[in-house]
Amino acid sequence: MAKKTESDKNYKVISENRRARYDYSIEEDLEVGIVLTGSEVKSLRTGQSNIADSYVAVEEAELWLVNAYIAPYPQAMFGHEERRRRKLLASKREIARMWNATQRQGMTIVPLVLYFNHKGIAKLKVATAKGKRAPDKRATEAKRDWQRQKQRLLKEH
Numbered sequence: 001m002a003k004k005t006e007s008d009k010n011y012k013v014i015s016e017n018r019r020a021r022y023d024y025s026i027e028e029d030l031e032v033g034i035v036l037t038g039s040e041v042k043s044l045r046t047g048q049s050n051i052a053d054s055y056v057a058v059e060e061a062e063l064w065l066v067n068a069y070i071a072p073y074p075q076a077m078f079g080h081e082e083r084r085r086r087k088l089l090a091s092k093r094e095i096a097r098m099w100n101a102t103q104r105q106g107m108t109i110v111p112l113v114l115y116f117n118h119k120g121i122a123k124l125k126v127a128t129a130k131g132k133r134a135p136d137k138r139a140t141e142a143k144r145d146w147q148r149q150k151q152r153l154l155k156e157h
Contacts, residue, residue: 033123034065040070054111055109056126
């Protein structure tokens, strides 16, 4: 993921799925567009969303974001459903590759980050991932703890 710099004045992370990196081993990620209504964009600008419980489904050669929460915008005349299915925009080749990964290799597609890019357009970073088992999670946690401990030791000396 690109870091926010002086030139990226519009770049802003709206919602992040931190649990995904703990529960899944990420294989390949992809930036996709998302079809939103006006009140949803306004609500996202205030930072009121959650993608932690959501997932991506491939249906009839289209990607859909399911169960993502975007809070209602109070000033909107015509509001939106908070947890409606939202269409994701990607090329046919990318959709086919993700569908093959889910069908043949037993992977799943998880949303990682919802953000506004440097042009101010809402984007979603999704990834094909394989679920981790309990021993894998423990190993990841032990590795992270060792990295923290190593940094502390280096900082002291």
